[in-house]
Each structure stands twice: as C-alpha cells, then as structure tokens.
Amino acid sequence: MIHTALIPWLDPETIIQGAGPWALLVVCFIVFAETGLLVGFLLPGDTLLVISGLLSNPELVPPAGVFGVSVWLVALLIGVSAFVGGEVGYEIGHRGGPKVFERKESGLFSVKNVERTNAFFERFGGLTIILARFVPIVRTFAPVAAGVGHMNRGRYTLYNFIGAVLWGFGLTMFGYAVSFIPPVAYLVREYIDLILLVAVGGTALVTAWHYFSERRKAKKAAAAGEDVITDEEEAQELVLDPDVFDRPPHLDGDHPHHGDGHHGDDRPPHDGR
Numbered sequence: 308m309i310h311t312a313l314i315p316w317l318d319p320e321t322i323i324q325g326a327g328p329w330a331l332l333v334v335c336f337i338v339f340a341e342t343g344l345l346v347g348f349l350l351p352g353d354t355l356l357v358i359s360g361l362l363s364n365p366e367l368v369p370p371a372g373v374f375g376v377s378v379w380l381v382a383l384l385i386g387v388s389a390f391v392g393g394e395v396g397y398e399i400g401h402r403g404g405p406k407v408f409e410r411k412e413s414g415l416f417s418v419k420n421v422e423r424t425n426a427f428f429e430r431f432g433g434l435t436i437i438l439a440r441f442v443p444i445v446r447t448f449a450p451v452a453a454g455v456g457h458m459n460r461g462r463y464t465l466y467n468f469i470g471a472v473l474w475g476f477g478l479t480m481f482g483y484a485v486s487f488i489p490p491v492a493y494l495v496r497e498y499i500d501l502i503l504l505v506a507v508g509g510t511a512l513v514t515a516w517h518y519f520s521e522r523r524k525a526k527k528a529a530a531a532g533e534d535v536i537t538d539e540e541e542a543q544e545l546v547l548d549p550d551v552f553d554r555p556p557h558l559d560g561d562h563p564h565h566g567d568g569h570h571g572d573d574r575p576p577h578d579g580r
C-alpha cells in the first residue's frame with residue numbers, strides 16, 4: 308500500500324477507525340441533498356456512490372470496509388436517503404409553489420437548470436423522475452418541478468422509489484461488484500489512501516468549483532445588464548402543466564407542447580438567458 312505520508316490525517320486506518328459510521332452519515336446526507344435540497348446539483352453523487360460501494364469490500368478495506376458495516380446496509384441506507392430526498396424535494400415544490408423559483412441568479416440557483424429539467428419532463432413525461440436520477444442537475448430540480456406542477460403524488464412516489472433503488476442502491480452495489488475485478492482490487496489495495504483523498508477532497512473541490520462557476524456566471528450576467536431575477540410572472544411560466552406528467556416518452560424530441568398559456572413553444576424566453 309502506498310501511503311500519503313505528507314498527509315498523515317488521510318492515513319486509511321485513521322479514517323476507517325475514526326470516521327466509519329460518520330462517513331456513511333455524510334454520504335447519506337449528500338445523497339439526500341442531491342434531490343431534497345435545491346443546492347444538491349453542486350454535489351458529485353454518482354461518483355460518490357460507486358466509490359462507497361467499492362470501499363465497502365472488507366477484502367480490500369479490512370476488517371469491514373471503510374464504513375465498518377455490511378455493503379448491504381450501506382446500499383440500503385443510501386437508497387433510503389435518495390428516496391427521502393426525493394420526497395422532501397416534492398414537498399418543497401408542492402407547498403412552495405411557483406414562489407420557489409422567485410429568486411436571484413446565484414451560485415445556488417439558475418433558471419437554466421429549471422428549464423433544462425422542464426425539457427426532460429416534456430420529452431420523457433413522468434418517467435423523468437426515474438431517469439433524472441442518473442442526470443446531474445436534473446435530479447436536483449425534477450422533484451421540485453414535479454411538486455410545483457402537482458404531479459400525481461402516488462405516481463410520483465412510485466417513480467421516486469424505483470429511481471432511488473436503481474440509482475442509490477444500484478450504483479452502490481455496482482461499485483461493490485466492480486471491487487472484485489482483479490485490476491480494480493489491486494488498485495484499491497495499493498492506492499486506497501489516494502482514493503480516499505479523491506473521495507474526500509474531490510467532493511469538496513467539485514462542489515466549490517460548481518458553486519463559484521455558477522456564481523461567476525451570475526455576476527457576469529448582472530454586470531452586462533441582463534435580467535438575473537426571476538419575478539412572479541416568470542416563475543409562473545416555469546410551472547409545468549399537469550398533463551406533462553401523464554405523457555408517454557417521446558424520444559424524437561419533437562413532442563408538441565400543451566398547456567394553459569403559461570408555457571409552450573410560444574413562451575417568451577427568460578431575459579438574458
């Protein structure tokens with residue numbers, strides 16, 4: 308095993324012994340935030356899930372994996388966190404209504420992210436709730452958009468459950484399965500401290516990069532005199548019509564828009580975007 312001697316606090320044994328259960332709690336919170344909070348798009352969920360499964364192999368990280376518990380429990384808790392996050396995201400949208408979109412462009416919010424999510428719904432209908440789990444940014448805004456548009460709660464919860472199982476539980480178990488591939492197992496054994504560095508430091512760096520990148524774009528747009536505030540009328544235009552959630556997927560991307568006048572092909576674009 309190659310140790311990062313210059314970074315002693317990243318010694319694998321130190322992390323495993325002192326942070327096991329707490330590390331799992333952090334992972335579960337990140338997964339929850341991916342869909343439960345509107346700032347979740349800043350977080351690198353997919354990579355984190357695969358690495359969590361990878362490092363749950365007790366043969367590679369003795370005696371019981373990096374979290375100190377069975378991979379089945381790790382995957383289950385991550386899946387539950389994904390499901391609960393999706394339910395909370397829906398509630399935020401359902402209770403807050405269009406007002407959740409009434410805010411200023413910043414490193415934590417961009418109307419383009421909402422529009423990108425709406426485009427997914429227009430194309431894939433309610434199945435977006437499942438598919439969005441595998442699409443960064445969209446998986447953060449899809450639950451909220453579904454709540455604001457009052458998607459049928461029973462159908463939403465079913466799709467949310469399926470998505471949480473496939474994404475949260477599935478990707479974690481995928482990472483665990485990959486850990487049994489000889490070349491991968493060798494790399495983990497030899498470079499576990501570097502992998503931990505990527506998992507811990509990489510998550511923080513990616514989050515910070517996304518935040519400051521979005522913030523810089525917002526400031527640049529404001530300096531150029533563009534409209535960077537979504538007002539009440541513009542927020543209403545972002546609300547999806549209920550029939551969108553009942554449509555079958557239309558894979559050619561030319562599905563006609565339907566609605567009550569709030570949006571569609573003739574919807575005026577948001578200023579400055």
